[in-house]
Amino acid sequence: MSETGIGARVKRVEDFRFLTGKGNYTDDINRPDQTYAYILRSPHAHAKINRIDTGAAKSAPGVVAVFTGADVEEVGGLPCGWQIHSKDGSPMAEPKHPLMVADKVRHVGDQVAIVIAETYDQAKDAAGLIEVDYEELPAVVSMPEATGGNSSLVHDDVTNNVCYDWELGDKAAVDAAFDKAAKVTTIDLTNQRMIANAMEPRAAVGEYNAATGEYTLYTTSQNPHVIRLLMGAFVLGIPEHKLRVVAPDVGGGFGSKIFHYAEEALVTWASGQIKRPIKWTAERSESFMSDAQGRDHVTHAELAMDDQGNFLALRVSTLANMGAYLSTFASSVPTYLYATLLAGVYTTPVIYAEVKAVFTNTVPVDAYRGAGRPECTYLLERLVDKAARETGIDRAEIRRKNMIQADQFPYQTPVALQYDVGNYPACFDSALKASDYDGFTQRKVQSEANGKLRGIGISTYIEACGIAPSAVAGALGARAGLYESAQVRVHPTGSVTVFTGTHSHGQGHETTFSQIISEAFGVPIENVEISHGDTDKVQFGMGTYGSRSLAVGGSAIAKACDKIIVKATKIAAHMLEASEADIEFKDGKFTVAGTDKELGFGDVALQAYVPHNYPIEELEPGLDENAFYDPLNFSYPSGCHICEVEVDPDTGVVEVAKFTAVDDVGRVINPMIVEGQVHGGVAQGIGQALLETAVYDDDGQLLTGSYMDYTMPRADDVPSYTVGQQSVMGASNPLEVKGVGEVGAIGSPPAVINAVLNALEPLGVQDIAMPATPRKVWQAIQGAQVAQAAE
Amino acid sequence: MPTVSMTVNGKAVSADVEPRTLLVQYLRENLRLTGTHVGCDTSQCGACVVHVNGKSVKSCTVLAVQTEGADVTTIEGLATNSELHPMQEAFRENHGLQCGFCTPGMVMSAIDLVQNNTNPSEQDIREWLEGNICRCTGYHNIVKSIEAGAKAMQG
Known part of the structure; x- marks a missing residue:
């Protein structure tokens, strides 16, 4: 292993600019003659717009223009990228998602008008002068009520507010297995709505060049090419060659910056109207009511077992909240990213899931770190724990006895996926050991001596990532290919620029991808530059989400490197007057086998651009290769997370005392970055388990609309983590990687809740909903005590 | 508009600002010191912390005019030449x-x-x-x- 190659703990190359305040985020960008936009948003969840009067706003100081829904009626709506079909074969309901609404608002925060002025404060002041005559309508908030037949309709033409009613699996086989079951465990769960809350609020700068007819959009996006495609082709009708999208440094995404948002299209469109650049930056309170939110499932599930606790069948019924409109990938999250994982790491032979997606008068819901897979894992691991309690089988034992064994790969699940490689028992045992599972009883006694209830919780998980094989995704309804592209440009003196279609917003691609180049060409990492985030520089790309950057984007880079080496070998053979077959390339040197003749990588690169001694009849000059990589299968990271909590029975406060994560992420390029990804994911999982929730009241008002109300995990809410890997090399891509971005958020919530329930078990508490806040825990304790007293 | 004068990262600066201008706006928009960030609007997130007279302060919660005469250090003022603090x-x-x-x-x-x-x-x-x-x-x-x-x- 070289010092900066694959597997090295290289310090990040991007850090210097971030640590010195030289990052370049969208809001840091200022264009000549720039104006500022403020978006007027609906204060109501559901209301008819009778009239909008913008007269006073238009004549306010500094105002350049005011536009409303009527001005963009001819412009396309925001598209959804994944079509789901219902059980009966009908396509999902896809009501228009307008950039600004003209008829009725459908959630608090829905866009009503855009005010453009010389300064932001002037735009905001003027927005206060717009008069909107709203006629309030009953809000649809609860999913069971929304689908109940008597509800008001979010979209007048969507019956019962149902977007689709989808199923997966063999229902008859599952029903038959339940008929024969010795024991059935059932569970009802809510996976609460989350808000991604990347620390950088969304922002967008639109600029129209009247001389060339070109538009440029600077935006906080995880996938600028996808935004160019969606906005250009479906919303504004601007062809790709006249539209540049730049996603510069982006301050976190966690899924929420995948999607194409109205503000991006609005500033782009309006910059063409006023012929000046326009900047819009969300205030945090706007982020709360306009960034797509996450999760929000209500699920009933049943697990059938034989008399030994072997899993026979799983039956799942889920209501999934879409919010008011379909966001870009919303429809895929509770279906193909959720139900296809319901086997988990277990051998459950038959599984049936049905998912009803529901429109409500709330902010749209879409992928949030893990997207579907955390919901699936939470359901399974809560259910398995409950099955253990009800059968009297030890929690570790019931998992172990139902686990897919290392010799069963490739493993075909009953829910469409084929797991390629893995060793779940090894990971499981490794986690039990790393967490000192056997020493728990002693720690529990110590906690009890301090008046605390200690609990331990286990969770295993599997995820499908490296999204995705395009043909598979397409067959399942994706309206895009999900390959990735890379261009590796070797410069004349042997330094290298890589253009990647993925996007880094915290993941450290500039370091990890440089390590791939360093390994491939034997060049020091300082000689490598990674370029991403600009559609004018990077040929194409699908961006970063679904833990795909390394598995798919990195593999494209590896493929382009292979092409470079093939060509460079031909050049070296010519220069060394040897046959191509005799040339070896290692550690940055081309040698002729059995001789001491050698050439450095830079010598060959120079000859490619100064082809004086060059096989010009067979080879073009230059050393610059493109590759597109489309994976053959998903990759399947897996793992086991173990959490220990201490509960204060007097206050209900839960403290995470210990958290251990052992993950199988395949080959590790940079262990430091991998650990950091797990830490961050686990903190988000602990946040979901104990702290965070988006709350709407019955009128559809978002009660948790700021950091005063929505509890973000802070440094003293989480512990230091024990993180390890027990990896089987990936089999679905040339780098043998699996993906690490989401594992922490997937595995951790059920480990935490199982630990809380384990702590409270002696008090008779059987269930607790996320987030397990002190109030909820305290109430559960009191409720159980009252129930016990009554018995 | 009032005039505000202060020292930022060792340099004397002065400008006419609207009274409602926040220190963070002044730093980011007037001085183009964009290393100080705005992550929320309720003084919770701390992305905007700078030092005013040596103490950490959330610059989204201070008016520029309140720092008249103060010595302000931002993230850009920490490293000397290219040597990190x-x-x-x-x-x-x-x-x-x-x-x-x-x-x-x-x-x-x-x-x-x-x-x-x-x-x-x-x-x-x-x-x-x-x-x-x-x-x-x-x-x-x-x-x-x-x-x-x-x-x-x-x-």
Whole structure:
């Protein structure tokens, strides 16, 4: 292993600019003659717009223009990228998602008008002068009520507010297995709505060049090419060659910056109207009511077992909240990213899931770190724990006895996926050991001596990532290919620029991808530059989400490197007057086998651009290769997370005392970055388990609309983590990687809740909903005590 | 419009500003010191922390006119030439940042902690950071960075 190659703990190359305040985020960008936009948003969840009067706003100081829904009626709506079909074969309901609404608002925060002025404060002041005559309508908030037949309709033409009613699996086989079951465990769960809350609020700068007819959009996006495609082709009708999208440094995404948002299209469109650049930056309170939110499932599930606790069948019924409109990938999250994982790491032979997606008068819901897979894992691991309690089988034992064994790969699940490689028992045992599972009883006694209830919780998980094989995704309804592209440009003196279609917003691609180049060409990492985030520089790309950057984007880079080496070998053979077959390339040197003749990588690169001694009849000059990589299968990271909590029975406060994560992420390029990804994911999982929730009241008002109300995990809410890997090399891509971005958020919530329930078990508490806040825990304790007293 | 004068990163600056201008707006928009970030509108996240007369302050919660005559240091004022401040270097060494957005506030806040407590424990650090939110790192490596930075600042 070289010092900066694959597997090295290289310090990040991007850090210097971030640590010195030289990052370049969208809001840091200022264009000549720039104006500022403020978006007027609906204060109501559901209301008819009778009239909008913008007269006073238009004549306010500094105002350049005011536009409303009527001005963009001819412009396309925001598209959804994944079509789901219902059980009966009908396509999902896809009501228009307008950039600004003209008829009725459908959630608090829905866009009503855009005010453009010389300064932001002037735009905001003027927005206060717009008069909107709203006629309030009953809000649809609860999913069971929304689908109940008597509800008001979010979209007048969507019956019962149902977007689709989808199923997966063999229902008859599952029903038959339940008929024969010795024991059935059932569970009802809510996976609460989350808000991604990347620390950088969304922002967008639109600029129209009247001389060339070109538009440029600077935006906080995880996938600028996808935004160019969606906005250009479906919303504004601007062809790709006249539209540049730049996603510069982006301050976190966690899924929420995948999607194409109205503000991006609005500033782009309006910059063409006023012929000046326009900047819009969300205030945090706007982020709360306009960034797509996450999760929000209500699920009933049943697990059938034989008399030994072997899993026979799983039956799942889920209501999934879409919010008011379909966001870009919303429809895929509770279906193909959720139900296809319901086997988990277990051998459950038959599984049936049905998912009803529901429109409500709330902010749209879409992928949030893990997207579907955390919901699936939470359901399974809560259910398995409950099955253990009800059968009297030890929690570790019931998992172990139902686990897919290392010799069963490739493993075909009953829910469409084929797991390629893995060793779940090894990971499981490794986690039990790393967490000192056997020493728990002693720690529990110590906690009890301090008046605390200690609990331990286990969770295993599997995820499908490296999204995705395009043909598979397409067959399942994706309206895009999900390959990735890379261009590796070797410069004349042997330094290298890589253009990647993925996007880094915290993941450290500039370091990890440089390590791939360093390994491939034997060049020091300082000689490598990674370029991403600009559609004018990077040929194409699908961006970063679904833990795909390394598995798919990195593999494209590896493929382009292979092409470079093939060509460079031909050049070296010519220069060394040897046959191509005799040339070896290692550690940055081309040698002729059995001789001491050698050439450095830079010598060959120079000859490619100064082809004086060059096989010009067979080879073009230059050393610059493109590759597109489309994976053959998903990759399947897996793992086991173990959490220990201490509960204060007097206050209900839960403290995470210990958290251990052992993950199988395949080959590790940079262990430091991998650990950091797990830490961050686990903190988000602990946040979901104990702290965070988006709350709407019955009128559809978002009660948790700021950091005063929505509890973000802070440094003293989480512990230091024990993180390890027990990896089987990936089999679905040339780098043998699996993906690490989401594992922490997937595995951790059920480990935490199982630990809380384990702590409270002696008090008779059987269930607790996320987030397990002190109030909820305290109430559960009191409720159980009252129930016990009554018995 | 009132005139406000102060020293920022060792340089005397002066401008006419609207009275409602926040210090962070003044830094970002007038002085183009965009290393100081705005992550919320309720004074919770700490991405905007700068030093005013040596103490950490949330620059989204101070009017520019309130810092008349003050000595302000932002993240851009920490490194001398291209040499990082020991706390910046500790964050780099310990992978204490991912997306980088909360980082300037974290570093400025951490330095003020160490000015008050030269040898902070893990618990001291975690409690001190109650006013700084990070969504990427899970805080594990930020805590390690500050422990290392505190040691380096004494050295």
